[in-house]
Amino acid sequence: MRRRLSTLASLLAVAGVLAALPFIISDYNVSLAAQVGVFFVAILGLNILTGYSGQISIGHGAFMAIGGYTTAVMSRDHHTNLVVTMLMAFAICFVIGLIVGLPALRLSGVYLALATFALAVSVPQLPLKWSKFLGGSGGVQSAQTVSHLWLYGAAWTASSILFALAWLILRGRVGRAFRAIRDSEIAAVASGIELPVYKTLAFGISAAYAGVAGSLFVLATNGFAQPSEFGVFLSLQLLVGAAVAGLGSLWGILAGAAFVGLLPSVSSSVPVIGSAHGRDVVFGAAVVLVMLLLPDGFAGLLARLRRLARA
Amino acid sequence: MTVETFRVPPVSLLLVAGAAGLLVGSLRSSVFAELTVQGLALGAVYGSLALALVLVYRATRVVNFAQGELAMATTYVAWQLIQWGLSYWETFFATLAIAFVLGVVLEVVLVRPVQHRSVIAAVIVTVGLFILIDGVVNWIWGAGLKFMPSPFGTKVYHVGGVSIARLYPGMLGVVLVSVLLVWALFRFTKLGLGMRAAAFRPAESALVGVRVDWMLAIGWGLAAMLGAIAGLMTEPSQFVLQPTLMQPILVYAFAAAVLGGLESPAGAVVGGLAIGVSLTLVVQYVHPITSDLQTPVAFAVLVGVLLLKPSGLFGRPEVRRV
Numbered sequence A: 001m002r003r004r005l006s007t008l009a010s011l012l013a014v015a016g017v018l019a020a021l022p023f024i025i026s027d028y029n030v031s032l033a034a035q036v037g038v039f040f041v042a043i044l045g046l047n048i049l050t051g052y053s054g055q056i057s058i059g060h061g062a063f064m065a066i067g068g069y070t071t072a073v074m075s076r077d078h079h080t081n082l083v084v085t086m087l088m089a090f091a092i093c094f095v096i097g098l099i100v101g102l103p104a105l106r107l108s109g110v111y112l113a114l115a116t117f118a119l120a121v122s123v124p125q126l127p128l129k130w131s132k133f134l135g136g137s138g139g140v141q142s143a144q145t146v147s148h149l150w151l152y153g154a155a156w157t158a159s160s161i162l163f164a165l166a167w168l169i170l171r172g173r174v175g176r177a178f179r180a181i182r183d184s185e186i187a188a189v190a191s192g193i194e195l196p197v198y199k200t201l202a203f204g205i206s207a208a209y210a211g212v213a214g215s216l217f218v219l220a221t222n223g224f225a226q227p228s229e230f231g232v233f234l235s236l237q238l239l240v241g242a243a244v245a246g247l248g249s250l251w252g253i254l255a256g257a258a259f260v261g262l263l264p265s266v267s268s269s270v271p272v273i274g275s276a277h278g279r280d281v282v283f284g285a286a287v288v289l290v291m292l293l294l295p296d297g298f299a300g301l302l303a304r305l306r307r308l309a310r311a
Numbered sequence B: 001m002t003v004e005t006f007r008v009p010p011v012s013l014l015l016v017a018g019a020a021g022l023l024v025g026s027l028r029s030s031v032f033a034e035l036t037v038q039g040l041a042l043g044a045v046y047g048s049l050a051l052a053l054v055l056v057y058r059a060t061r062v063v064n065f066a067q068g069e070l071a072m073a074t075t076y077v078a079w080q081l082i083q084w085g086l087s088y089w090e091t092f093f094a095t096l097a098i099a100f101v102l103g104v105v106l107e108v109v110l111v112r113p114v115q116h117r118s119v120i121a122a123v124i125v126t127v128g129l130f131i132l133i134d135g136v137v138n139w140i141w142g143a144g145l146k147f148m149p150s151p152f153g154t155k156v157y158h159v160g161g162v163s164i165a166r167l168y169p170g171m172l173g174v175v176l177v178s179v180l181l182v183w184a185l186f187r188f189t190k191l192g193l194g195m196r197a198a199a200f201r202p203a204e205s206a207l208v209g210v211r212v213d214w215m216l217a218i219g220w221g222l223a224a225m226l227g228a229i230a231g232l233m234t235e236p237s238q239f240v241l242q243p244t245l246m247q248p249i250l251v252y253a254f255a256a257a258v259l260g261g262l263e264s265p266a267g268a269v270v271g272g273l274a275i276g277v278s279l280t281l282v283v284q285y286v287h288p289i290t291s292d293l294q295t296p297v298a299f300a301v302l303v304g305v306l307l308l309k310p311s312g313l314f315g316r317p318e319v320r321r322v
Helices: A002-024 A026-052 A060-078 A080-103 A110-128 A148-171 A174-184 A185-190 A193-222 A232-245 A250-267 A276-293 A297-310 B002-008 B009-028 B029-058 B069-081 B086-113 B119-141 B166-186 B190-202 B201-209 B210-236 B247-260 B265-285 B289-307
Strands: B156-159 B162-165
Touching: A002 A026, A002 A148, A002 A250, A002 B190, A002 B210, A026 A060, A026 A148, A026 A174, A026 A193, A026 A232, A026 A250, A060 A080, A060 A110, A060 A193, A060 A232, A080 A110, A080 A148, A080 A193, A080 B289, A110 B119, A110 B247, A110 B289, A148 A174, A148 A193, A174 A185, A174 A193, A185 A193, A232 A276, A232 A297, A232 B119, A232 B201, A250 A276, A250 A297, A276 B086, B002 B265, B009 B029, B009 B265, B029 B069, B029 B162, B029 B166, B029 B190, B029 B210, B029 B247, B029 B265, B069 B086, B069 B119, B069 B210, B069 B247, B086 B119, B086 B210, B166 B190, B166 B210, B166 B265, B190 B201, B190 B210, B201 B210, B210 B247, B247 B265, B247 B289, B265 B289
Parallel strands: none
Antiparallel strands: B156 B162
């Protein structure tokens, strides 16, 4: 009971800080905070797949691309309400995620890593092939653009709703099935879990989350969807964010999202290394260090600190 | 390593048929012959990077996503040595030595701590290394184009009606000689025996006195050397040196390694040659596929192989005990 109260208190604290933030910080910082929200959604989704069902994906940038293009194309052709385009992105990516999850059933470990890497490299090439509809390398410009504040509100509202949804999904039967599959597929099958159903479901949910993040990502770049924005690097960033986050902790995912959302902007303002390339050096070094020093990510660090405090 | 080739007749039949097809095509059309030579040379380069990936995978069960960037970085080192006045071939061997040391150091410092943790941890460390190396190279040398002298000059041979730039047989020769040397090292030396044992049965090898940790580190060093050769041979075929040099090559090398079976060194080389030749010919003769679509095609091959025959042409199917 005490534990549940403290969880509730930390949730309320986070919500309060997020609600107050835009009144305190500058407009530029609001846009950065919105970007963290975008990564929060995507990393939350990847966490469901990698952290809970144990399937690795280096291809989530591809789902973000699909979500982002959904928003941009619907806005360009039909001036659809942006919130509706996000729901569409969620639905389309859910279906595509299920489809991608089918071949992924036969793969695991490094092979799945290689195949999803394939996805990340191939999807951004598709707009070049169907350039009439998808705008080629020039990209698609949405008809609507949004303010930083709107984006901030949308990103963190979506984060809250999707966080609650993830909690609902993972607390019960489905979450238990995911964890059982992660720990041992054979034991899971032996206890009556239908492997294909749950593994593809994990892919679908996680892809749908990435799709919403993709919509927001496009709105964050002035409503402009461009193949180069959705390159392999984006997928790598998401994977890194999920690793920094660790497993299933709100604070962990916030830390992971802040890590990939803020570190590049922060480190490019540091003297000496403060250039576009210095930024990559800092980011790469930070990724390696985090992996070496925090084996279970930020969530693991928190758990360790809590144990220390209790002892 | 190579015995498997003879145990699997369907694969050898397939390869003989492919080689025969290339020969017949080359005899009928000089363009086809020129493209075949070019494709084989590029394929040898893909094969050597794929072999590097396979050596690393066999030794430490890690797929090194930074292998291509490592090769690119060592090529920049070579460019720097040439600027300082070394001749091309002095640079070549000096670069290989530097690459070896770099590979060993990376294994000891970065990979050893995460190796036994999980696939995901190891993948992420190599991804971090990818970003780090890319940043460092851009930082030191800038993103601008650099030029290196060609190792093989600009001579063109004419055989019948077919003209072949000396570059391509040169690339093919360098890669095949180095692959043979690596094979001989593994097959005929005590060091090679130790490395094979360490990769195959780490605990048992340690019991009979093999320094397993060092064998794995040397495996990484050798892989970095093969990568450096791939980088040095890619540069003349692209005519310029830039930080993105090896990114598409890494994609082809992944496809080659998977096609050969991720655990088979011979498979990696054959896979590389097959990918190199088929991409070159497909782009020329299949019109809807232009050169922008080379990476998606390579990946279609990768995914196709994984779905139809995950153990590749030369690999053994994985058997798990419950």
